[in-house]
Amino acid sequence: MVNRLTQIYTRTGDEGKTGLGDGTRVAKFSTRIECLGSVDELNSIIGLILTENVSQKNILKKIQHDYLILEVSYLSQTIKKLI
Numbered sequence: 001m002v003n004r005l006t007q008i009y010t011r012t013g014d015e016g017k018t019g020l021g022d023g024t025r026v027a028k029f030s031t032r033i034e035c036l037g038s039v040d041e042l043n044s045i046i047g048l049i050l051t052e053n054v055s056q057k058n059i060l061k062k063i064q065h066d067y068l069i070l071e072v073s074y075l076s077q078t079i080k081k082l083i
Helices: 031-050 057-082
Strands: 017-019 025-027
Antiparallel strands (some): 017 025
16 A cells, blocks of 8 residues: 655745755745746656657757756756855
8 A cells, every 4th residue: 555645844834935956945936946947847848759759869869968967057056156
């Protein structure tokens, strides 16, 4: 039998903010979060397309890889400032 998690408590409350990797909290509707969400959604769509028999798999894989690098680079800008 599987236990279902119906309530999850993070102890940070929901004040309209989300946590970043460096521990800072930013508004959920900030440009940074919107940008990361959009890139992540696009990357997911490319992954879905790659499950089909398409002739452009190599270019799609390259684009998907580049988007992942973009996300990591954007997130690590904050980390670099801390070092």
